[in-house]
Amino acid sequence: MIINSIKRRTLLGAGLAGASVLAMPSVLRAQDRSLKVGVYGGYFKDSFDKNIFPEFTKASGIAIESVAEPTGEAWLVQLEQAARAGQAPADVSMMSQVAMLKGQATDLWTPIDMAKIKNGSNLIERFVNKYPDGRIAGIGAVSWYITLVTNTDSYKEAPTSWEAFWDPANADKLGLLALVSNSFLLEVTAKTFMGGTNALDTEEGILKAFEKLAEVKPNVRLWYRDEAQFEQALKSGEIPMGQYYHDVTGLAAADGHPVRSTFPKEGGIQDSGCWAVSRASQKVEEAHIFIDYMCQPAVQATLSRKVGTSPTVKRESTDLTDKEFAGVSSDIEPIVPRYDLYQTKSDWLNQKWTELIVG
Numbered sequence: 267m268i269i270n271s272i273k274r275r276t277l278l279g280a281g282l283a284g285a286s287v288l289a290m291p292s293v294l295r296a297q298d299r300s301l302k303v304g305v306y307g308g309y310f311k312d313s314f315d316k317n318i319f320p321e322f323t324k325a326s327g328i329a330i331e332s333v334a335e336p337t338g339e340a341w342l343v344q345l346e347q348a349a350r351a352g353q354a355p356a357d358v359s360m361m362s363q364v365a366m367l368k369g370q371a372t373d374l375w376t377p378i379d380m381a382k383i384k385n386g387s388n389l390i391e392r393f394v395n396k397y398p399d400g401r402i403a404g405i406g407a408v409s410w411y412i413t414l415v416t417n418t419d420s421y422k423e424a425p426t427s428w429e430a431f432w433d434p435a436n437a438d439k440l441g442l443l444a445l446v447s448n449s450f451l452l453e454v455t456a457k458t459f460m461g462g463t464n465a466l467d468t469e470e471g472i473l474k475a476f477e478k479l480a481e482v483k484p485n486v487r488l489w490y491r492d493e494a495q496f497e498q499a500l501k502s503g504e505i506p507m508g509q510y511y512h513d514v515t516g517l518a519a520a521d522g523h524p525v526r527s528t529f530p531k532e533g534g535i536q537d538s539g540c541w542a543v544s545r546a547s548q549k550v551e552e553a554h555i556f557i558d559y560m561c562q563p564a565v566q567a568t569l570s571r572k573v574g575t576s577p578t579v580k581r582e583s584t585d586l587t588d589k590e591f592a593g594v595s596s597d598i599e600p601i602v603p604r605y606d607l608y609q610t611k612s613d614w615l616n617q618k619w620t621e622l623i624v625g
Contacts (some may be wrong), residue, residue: 322513370540385561404540406578420506446619513574536600
């Protein structure tokens, strides 16, 4: 069964927080120690409730109450409003990178003491989120890839570069994500044609990237917001090329659909979420125990197998087989989104995106 990735990554789980079902003796012992953990809703939360939180409770004696985070940045707003009142809807939350930066601006995140994160040495450096003054604001929870996907009936050979999006032979064949802030196509353009994403350091560089990206427009059949719509069109061959989630595409291929996911030579797009602790939380010690547990290579490998996320720890520290690792990740250096731009230039980028790309 194919899992609709929109449930996993776009925080569909708005709704009432409920205690996860942990029917085991350790919960009884853990009543005096508990932790509220906010995670993306739907399938994602279900997987954590089933595969991760019960094992953490067994190992630590700390009961987990899992909270389904609402859509978009609504959770950040809720956390900030609650923190001003000295309350924490969740002690630890899984936050997007842009939300991390916005929370930093109001000192929302309790700094993490890396001396208490003994498994922190396993982390890949880019998954340690820092305040400008060097304090640790968040620790990588999960990551995932957006790659170049094709219908194998339409494309017998896999493309090797993101340049395929610009190839005139692919006119009216592409499905691309509809927002500047979730497609990361400016970064793809900069890495493919401009020497790297540091080309986006200036507005002049960003405008050059927009100009180059605009050349893709004749090839785009669909700018999609509904991921399920594109996934269906990719499977049928109606829209035989585009960008999509690597692990979900792999699941579709394993189910016999004529689709493939390719990591281009310039790298796949690697997006990620952080564990962050609300400054209003009174459970800072328990939060550190939880984050340290989640940094264990064995736990990251379990997430790869059960949830389909890419490890935030070094590959060699895990016991993932080559096949398991390839199902969720790649050794090719990734394209890392320029989250700073979506914080500092959000309105301007959205305006230019509408004017020059999707308008």
